[in-house]
Amino acid sequence: MVERETMEFDVVVVGAGPAGLSCAIRLAQQAQQQEKELMICVVEKGSEVGAHILSGAVFETKALDELLPNWKEKGAPISTQVTQDDTYLFKDKDSAINIPHLAVPKTFKNRGNYIVSMGNVCRWLAEQAEQLGVEIFPGFSAHSLIVEDDEVKGIITGDMGVDKDGQPKDSYMPGMELRAKYTVFAEGCRGHLGKQLISQFALDKNATPQHYGIGFKEIWQIDPAKHKEGTVVHGTGWPLDNNTHGGAFMYHAENNQVVVGLIIDLNYSNTYLSPFDEFQRMKHHPVFAKVLEGGERISYGARAIAKGGLNSLPKMHFAGGLLVGCDAGTLNFAKIKGNHTAMKSGMLAADCILEALxxxxxxxxLENFADKFKSSWLYDELYQSRNFGPVLHKFGRILGGAYNTLDQNIFSGALPFTFKDEQPDHSVLKPASECEQISYPKPDGKLSFDKLSSVFLSNTNHEESQPCHLQLADTSIPITVNFAKFAEPAQRYCPAGVYEINENEQGEKLFVINAQNCVHCKTCDIKDPSQNITWVTPEGAGGPNYPNM
Known part of the structure; x- marks a missing residue:
């Protein structure tokens, strides 16, 4: 039995993203107002706050205005206001229709919002939290739950200095028990402890399956003559076919930089589809190429997003804690925004916990969390957009888009219908024998690139001698099932080249996991057709180190 150091807190928050930090700040603010002493700890698996934050991001300040009304005076890194919105339907690789504003759902209109680096916003939020007395521990992964008598009592941080066979090295340091009266889980999309909690406490028994997309993002330094600070571009269509949903974006940020990316819904059916290669191909469309040509790609990242919305929300409270932000799935996919909703969910959690304490x-x-959520603008916003994703999946890009424009612009999401998508994303993948192979062009090194050079830009690193954090329930399934039936899609859906099929000298197929490359996107945990891969936290501080994402 490993002897572990124990630390006691009033509240432990898992994850220093917008939800977790907002929860911690709100708790500390109210405790200060009540002259009450609270011990609040935030655990962050990244090497620093913001290292694992990846978001578009066009930021709506609604929640921040409530949390820190004087954020401008406090120097928040939020300055580039949106001045122009363009929305395109990409017909093919050469042409596009600029959709009139009247035909675009109002949720896509961004005047008054800001183009930001959410990583830098979180770094700033962490400073505000620490000034209020919150303790933040970066570089410590929340490895496992402490559950006693069906109540969460805290978490155990990951052991450090363990070799790939699970044996202690000279640098071994056991993880700590961080015990709390209440624990808030704000790990982001598909958090591995959140996943355990949902299963263990059956939190999703009244919800539809959660739905996901994979989002890619690159930052480019471009020719100043092509830069239009404050311009936001969204688009749908090519390179995705009619059976694959998603959308492209390009945001003109400050300092002659643009953010370009693609989100692909993970309910795609063609096993030969490679989301990474679709993104690389997308950048050759003239809408993007004319801006990027002659520029320099300076950063790359990828991350899954939870897009099921209200229909897929699990129960967010359980004995001993709360599930908030993208760990629960509070992103508003109709807006393609989850930061303000995550922040509000964290603030509601803080209010609920303080009342209990x-x-x-x-x-x-904390059963009163459900009432607080139901009476908040967060619930209203998610209710109004509840049909956005299911309608697109049911009726397709054109008819679904028309319905959503009508529903959002005329009825503000109040049409008396609720559409639901009951099929999990991993279950819709078709066998290779039923799919058409896709031939992707080779990257040109100017607009399109390979996976390994992209991962290099993400500054991803892991301690090489440690247990693999991509765990297989059955080591035979990748070859006997996934390769035999689906041509092993992990080779393609992973945006970082983690999974490969090799051959040994006898000609036998081998499934290889290059865990060192993992950018922590969680796509494998979601899309594996056999649900055989479980993503768990690696040693603390491992993974990407995003500077300005």
């Missing part, structure tokens, strides 16, 4: 006999299960 102020009662003489606090309840373990």
């Amino acid at each position: 102020n009662t003489e006999q606090p309840q373990a299960d």
Whole structure:
């Protein structure tokens, strides 16, 4: 039995993203107002706050205005206001239709919002939290739950200095028990402890399956003559076919930089589709190429996003804690925005916890969170956009888009219908024998690039001698099932070249996991057709180190 150091807190928050930091700040603010001493700890697996944050991001300040009304005076890194919105339907590789504003859902209109680096916003939020007395521990992964008598009592951080066979090295340091009266899980999309909690406490029994997309993002330094600070571009269509949903974006940020990316829904059916290569191909469309040509790509990243919305939300409270932000799935896909909604969910969690701590006999299960959520603008916003994704999946890009424009622009999401998507994303992948192979052009090194050079730009690194954090329930399935039936899609859906099929000297197929390349996107945990891969946290501080994402 490993002896672990134990630290006691009032509240432990797992994840220093917008939800977790907003929760910690709100708790500290209210405790200060009430002259109440609270011990609040935030655990962050990245090497620093912001290292693992990847978001578009066009930022709506609604929640921040509530949390820190004087954010401008406090020097928040939020300055590039949106001045122009363009929305395109990409017909093919050469042409596009600029859709009139009247025909675009109002949720896509961004005047008054800001183009930001959410990583830098989170770094700033962490500073505000620490000034209020919050303790933040970067470089420590939340490895496992402490559950006693069906109540969450905290978390255990990951052991450091363990070799690939699980044996202690000279540098071995056991993880700590961080115990708390309440624990808030804000790990981001498909958090591995959030996934355990949802299963263990059956939090999703009344919800439809969660749905996901994979989002790619690159930052480019471009010719100043081509830069239009504050311009936001969205588009749908090519290079994705009619059965594959998603959308492209390009945001003109400050300092002659643009952010360019593609989101692809993970309910695609063609096993030969490579999301990474679709993104690289997308950049050759004239809408993007004319801006990027002659520029320099300076950063790359990829991350899954939870896009099921209200229909897929699990119960967010359980004995001993709360599930908030993208760990629960609060992103508003109709807006393609999840930062303001994540922040609000964290703030609601803080209000709920403080009320409980102020009662003489606090309840373990924070049931009043459901009422606070239901009476908030967060619920109203998610309710109004509840049909956005299911309608696109049911009726397709054109008819679904027309319905959403009508529903959002005329009825503000109040049409008396609720469409639901009951099929999990991993279950829709077709066998290779039923799919058409896709031939992707070779990268030209100017607009399009390969996976390994892209991963290099993400500054991804892991301690090489450690247990593999991509765990297979059955090591035979990748070859006997996934390769035999689906031509092993992990080779293609992974945006970082983690998974390969090789051959040994006898000509036998081997499934290889290059865990060192992993950018922590979680796509494998979501899309594997056999649900055989489980992503768990590697040693603390491992993974990407995004500077300005």
